[in-house]
Amino acid sequence: MIGKASRVARWLAGAAMALALAAGPGMADAVLDRGIGSEWSSLDPQVNFDAAAGWILMDAYEGLVTYGPGGGVQPGQAESWDVSEDGKTYTFHLREGLKWSNGDPVTAQEFVDSVYRTLDPATVSEKGYYFYSVVKIKGAEAIANGEAKDASGLGVTAPDDRTVVIEMETPAPHLLNIMGAFQIPPLHGPSYAANGAAGFVDPAKVVTNGPYTITEVVPQSHVLLTKNPNYWDAANVKIEQVKYHVTEDVATEFKRFQAGEIDITYDVPVNQLEALKASMPDALKVTPSTETTFYSFNLTKPELQDINVRTALSLAINRELLQDKIVKGGAIPAYSFAGGFDPSYDGPMMPGFELSQPDREAKAKELMAAAGFGPDNPLKVSIVTTVAEDRIRLAQGVALMWKQVLGVQASVEPMERKAWLDAFYAGTWDVFADNLVGDFAGAETFLAYMRPSADAGYHWVKPEYDAQMDVAATMPDAASRNVELAKAEKILLDDVIFAPLAKEPLRRLVSPKVKGYVPSVTDYINSQFLTLEP
């Protein structure tokens, strides 16, 4: 007995020493270390636009609602809300006794101020579009355009200290999906008046209303958050500190994860994915995101104006083979555009989905021959893509399939991101390796971007589509709205202005000591719902 006890004691002493020696960040401490990829673009809650920086803001601030484990909307600063009959007015009731991290009370007016500051041209924020485009709040666009100079015409009002009313021009059931802290945290007036935007990155001055406060900010290095004792649900916040590390190099991030310096990574090296499935099956989380990849066809190019050619190109792609054997990045093959994000949306599939892949290829050959292309007269196209490793492999895979099935001569032109964006509007492409990240997990966010009136870059003339989207926008409840949206998606897919390819994944490594991590398509992972086991 004694021998065993002393062995345990020796082992403990040894372990303690090893820990003391190895006391790198994230080892045996109460800090959750999370990777965020590139540096956050801004910690100004009304300016930030990046999803990764959004995690920091979601931990530090809280909106009217928040997102629970799995990404579901749940009450945040508002404990409940009422929706008017026509679906255009939402009335939020704030919890009693809400406080900022400095002890000041949180008032309804501060939510109004936040929306106004986001829209105010003086803030130079790009994300006002949430309020005038994703949902149409009354008066929002006039403020953003500089036509209205104050908040008097704005459809966000505070009749009393605990009530926020949001009035919209058209009903939008997805309003709740964009009322989290990422889009609309309250704005603490006194500290903003005293410090301006510089106060948001100064730990000595910043005032937050979320589960955490900002303790340390080092550009290109990290942001350290510490639990906010004034948060209404502080009793249920288990992790004392959260450190968000800039992890620009994915290989280094992976090694830091292996060494225990990072508990939740931002990404996983794509070339390691297969090996990790075998070696770390519990830590590896590869789940769908709201990013969809599709190859758009240039409708100004005479050859591609023929719908048969576009259909043939789309059918010739073996999407399963492409992802499983060529790209191997964990993306999910897709045959539709806006479906697969909201389980209650039952959308259409692309023409030819009902066929088997060999039949699709046979049909593709037929269509291509009918359009006048053959071995003597091959179609030549360029694919413009970004330089990311998996995107280039995707383009090469598609080019190969087009060549093998249809004899199409496709060249792959990789471009650095900004040049790729520029090329789209310049129209210097035949096939554009396109992608779209939804603002929420619903069909509407994707379909709205494809309105010919919203994006002239596709040169798609289709008044019926705009009209059908307008019909959908009048539907107050989600179910009937989804029915109308599905009709719009059918119009879109039937015209084959692009070939849907895949839903992109979120690739992540989560240490086994982190509990409560539930992936979601919108990727809201609030640290307040996680626990850290020693």
Place this chain on the structure above:
Amino acid sequence: MLRFVGRRLWSGGLTLVALVTLTFFVMRLAPGGPFSRNRKISPEVQANIQAAFHLDEPVWMQFGRFVWGVLRFDLGPSTRHRDYSVNDLIASGLPYSLTIGFWAVVVATLVGVALGIAGALRRNGVTDYVAGIVGVIGIAIPIFVIGPVMQVIFGLRLEWLPIGGWDGTWRSLVLPVIVLALPNIAYISRLTRTSMIETLRENYVRTAKAKGIGWRRVLWRHTLTGALLPVIAYLGPATAAIITGSILIETVFAVPGIGRHFVDAALNRDYPLVMGITLLYGGLLILFNIGTDVVRALLDPRIRNER
């Protein structure tokens, strides 16, 4: 001597002006701008954002604005890092880059010179071969290979040092400094060795030996001062290159220096940040070159009198 320094400063200044002007206009030629996105924001809002950063003005006016800013030591706001001005970002990143750069130069010089001398004194001995092998490795294997290998050995296997990040102690300095110093150790040791061997054959060294001066004194006083001239000539530009060239090191080891800002800024078309760092890097390179010339001129009168 003063005239020599003045002349070098004048030509250095002209080089910097040319560099900065060229960078400014070449950067504008690259496709895309700081606010090109695949999000649809209203044209009025887009125009407002462009105007807030003066991107709606003609390019020559933007250039004038930049020059006027430089004269007031104000490099303007960063378009990507909205919470900071370019001055803030440089002030926050430069200390890390300088710290790593400084120690890398110190390590490279001490180790490189020591290896070089050892090699020259015991030519074809064990030390010479070891130094030669280290040299070949240091020059031949690129940073992005040797960095990750060191991380695996010292971070993952031995668990002696952190893989990356900056924990504020010497521990996070070790790997980046070694990796940054390695190629320079190689160059400096080769340079010292060759130059030592040549100098040891010089008549004045033989004379000194013949006069019966101890070998230590011959080595330190007579040989080394002469032999190190080429090393000093190398060190100036190398120091600047080490400080400015730690971009890869900073990425691989997640060090929050300014090297990473430079690449990011170029990719994101963050014009003010690109200009700020170009100005800084260009200035450092030119200053170190001038510094080297001055030191060499002090040591060698032939240089300072050249026309």
